Amino acid sequence: MTNFVDTRAYRRKTYWNEPVMGSWERAYLFEILRGLAITGGVFMRNMWRWVTFRKGALTTYYPEERRADYAANNRGKHVLTQRPDGRPQCIACNMCATVCPAKVIEIEAAFDPTDPVHPKYPARFEIDYSRCIFCGLCVEACPEDAIRMVKDVPNLPSTDRHDMWLKLPELLSWNPQSDVAKPYPPAGAPAQRSRLS
Amino acid sequence: MLQDLVISIVYITYAVTVLLLFGTVLTWVERKQAAVMSDRIGANRAYLRIPFTQVKLVWWGLFHGLADGLKMMLKEDFKPNAYDRFAYAIAPWVVFTPILLVFAVIPFGGTLEPGRLLHAFPAAASWFGDRTYPLQIASLDAGLLIVFAFGGIAIIGAMLAGWSSSNKFSLLGALRAGSQMISYELVMALTLLGLILIYGTVDLNDIVRRQSGILLGFVPAWGVFLQPFAAILFLTAAIAENKRIPFDLPEAESELIAGYFTEYSAMKMGLFMFAEFIEIAIVGALFTTLFLGGYNLPYMNDAGFLFPGDVDVRMSHGAVVVTQLVVFLVKVLVMCSFQILIRWTLPRFRYDQLLRFAWRFMLPLALANLVVTVLIVWALKSL
Numbered sequence: 001m002t003n004f005v006d007t008r009a010y011r012r013k014t015y016w017n018e019p020v021m022g023s024w025e026r027a028y029l030f031e032i033l034r035g036l037a038i039t040g041g042v043f044m045r046n047m048w049r050w051v052t053f054r055k056g057a058l059t060t061y062y063p064e065e066r067r068a069d070y071a072a073n074n075r076g077k078h079v080l081t082q083r084p085d086g087r088p089q090c091i092a093c094n095m096c097a098t099v100c101p102a103k104v105i106e107i108e109a110a111f112d113p114t115d116p117v118h119p120k121y122p123a124r125f126e127i128d129y130s131r132c133i134f135c136g137l138c139v140e141a142c143p144e145d146a147i148r149m150v151k152d153v154p155n156l157p158s159t160d161r162h163d164m165w166l167k168l169p170e171l172l173s174w175n176p177q178s179d180v181a182k183p184y185p186p187a188g189a190p191a192q193r194s195r196l197s
Numbered sequence: 198m199l200q201d202l203v204i205s206i207v208y209i210t211y212a213v214t215v216l217l218l219f220g221t222v223l224t225w226v227e228r229k230q231a232a233v234m235s236d237r238i239g240a241n242r243a244y245l246r247i248p249f250t251q252v253k254l255v256w257w258g259l260f261h262g263l264a265d266g267l268k269m270m271l272k273e274d275f276k277p278n279a280y281d282r283f284a285y286a287i288a289p290w291v292v293f294t295p296i297l298l299v300f301a302v303i304p305f306g307g308t309l310e311p312g313r314l315l316h317a318f319p320a321a322a323s324w325f326g327d328r329t330y331p332l333q334i335a336s337l338d339a340g341l342l343i344v345f346a347f348g349g350i351a352i353i354g355a356m357l358a359g360w361s362s363s364n365k366f367s368l369l370g371a372l373r374a375g376s377q378m379i380s381y382e383l384v385m386a387l388t389l390l391g392l393i394l395i396y397g398t399v400d401l402n403d404i405v406r407r408q409s410g411i412l413l414g415f416v417p418a419w420g421v422f423l424q425p426f427a428a429i430l431f432l433t434a435a436i437a438e439n440k441r442i443p444f445d446l447p448e449a450e451s452e453l454i455a456g457y458f459t460e461y462s463a464m465k466m467g468l469f470m471f472a473e474f475i476e477i478a479i480v481g482a483l484f485t486t487l488f489l490g491g492y493n494l495p496y497m498n499d500a501g502f503l504f505p506g507d508v509d510v511r512m513s514h515g516a517v518v519v520t521q522l523v524v525f526l527v528k529v530l531v532m533c534s535f536q537i538l539i540r541w542t543l544p545r546f547r548y549d550q551l552l553r554f555a556w557r558f559m560l561p562l563a564l565a566n567l568v569v570t571v572l573i574v575w576a577l578k579s580l
Contacts, residue, residue, distance in 0.1 A: 039542040057234045
């Protein structure tokens with residue numbers, strides 16, 4: 001019968017980078033006072049800023065205030081790209097909606113007989129940002145380079161989760177002056193674009 | 198006598214109001230101070246809207262305490278299938294009540310003479326006559342002993358809560374709370390022995406009066422200057438007694454969820470939290486009374502100020518009473534703020550470190566402090 005209970009006294013493992021403390025640190029009280037001086041100093045500095053009507057915090061009041069310094073490779077918002085004529089590149093193949101791990105993309109396909117090359121187009125394309133995890137798999141899955149993510153935030157703070165859906169007009173509003181892969185800006189007729197919405 | 202009863206009721210109303218107000222405001226102070234210390238903004242979204250208008254009063258998030266209280270009251274009072282329903286039900290009160298009772302012996306002002314205060318109303322003034330009352334709910338000779346007696350009851354509450362919840366986390370938390378509070382209560386009492394020796398009394402009002410003098414011509418004769426070591430040890434032990442970081446092992450969130458009150462919800466849990474915040478104020482009040490000269494400013498007495506060089510500044514009785522009340526509250530608030538500063542600065546102890554710290558570090562230091570004090574007092578007496 002094996003003895004399953006380890007009866008040896010507990011001994012803490014010693015690591016290669018064990019801190020070496022001098023007598024000053026061992027006295028503990030002085031280091032505590034130093035720590036209190038640091039935190040108290042930060043408190044005083046920030047309080048002084050607040051009482052002289054400046055901002056004493058690094059935080060941004062989010063919905064009222066937005067940071068300008070998002071990183072260049074921040075990918076916080078989806079956009080749909082457009083063909084040269086202004087229609088969405090999207091062919092409503094549902095690959096992005098299928099790969100989406102959070103299942104936040106909803107596409108309703110429609111038939112357009114006037115465009116024999118791309119007869120399928122999204123009548124509805126909606127993304128639920130209350131659940132989106134910003135993994136970018138939809139961008140990877142897209143066979144048409146139709147969905148991309150840009151350096152922006154959806155900016156949908158709301159007390160109602162049903163207000164956090166990004167709809168088609170907003171997704172198609174991305175309109176840069178130039179693009180590496182696509183002939184931007186699209187020179188499409190506004191009449192054709194109006195069938196969206 | 199009826200006059201005594203009226204004064205007592207006024208005092209008790211004042212004390213309970215102040216304590217409950219402190220308990221509520223300190224939740225806000227703790228959040229805001231922590232936020233400012235760490236470059237954040239802190240709670241600032243709760244607001245009161247003036248009815249029929251769109252004017253929203255935010256007031257730096259002051260109403261978050263109100264929102265919290267309301268939330269606690271309105272939540273479901275979830276009860277576990279507890280082992281001991283009676284103990285489970287009374288445990289929060291056993292923790293909460295003695296903390297309120299401790300304030301009964303703490304003097305929050307000098308002497309009140311209602312007859313002089315109400316001289317504008319001759320009928321009331323003559324009814325009170327020349328009676329005087331110390332601004333203290335119960336002016337007992339054994340003041341300091343009462344403080345420790347009630348402090349001991351809070352341990353029972355924590356143990357009851359942990360035992361009756363029939364939950365492993367609760368039981369572990371209660372065991373930790375029990376051994377920790379007993380250890381540190383010993384240290385706390387021992388550190389104050391030196392102070393009792395110097396002042397020769399345990400009556401808190403007397404202790405405050407003895408601190409209104411001046412040492413060496415320029416230092417106020419506060420306990421913190423007479424017994425600096427005891428002040429540090431007392432504050433440390435008191436924070437450990439209150440189970441706050443760095444001594445919050447009984448309710449260490451990352452290990453025990455909420456420790457001995459894991460199984461409590463709604464206002465019962467709120468009582469535990471509230472008791473903790475009121476105890477911050479109580480520790481602040483005790484420290485103020487014992488070490489910071491209580492309600493008196495340096496050079497101040499019940500008639501006004503008496504500065505060196507016989508500069509006598511007389512104040513009206515009402516002005517003195519109000520000054521003393523305000524000075525006491527400000528001192529307590531500063532001490533509360535200092536405790537919060539400690540709570541947001543230091544990391545948590547390991548449990549073996551915690552007990553070793555109490556028995557092998559603080560207890561010998563307290564004893565050494567006591568011995569040195571005894572020797573000095575004896576030497577000064579025999580001179």
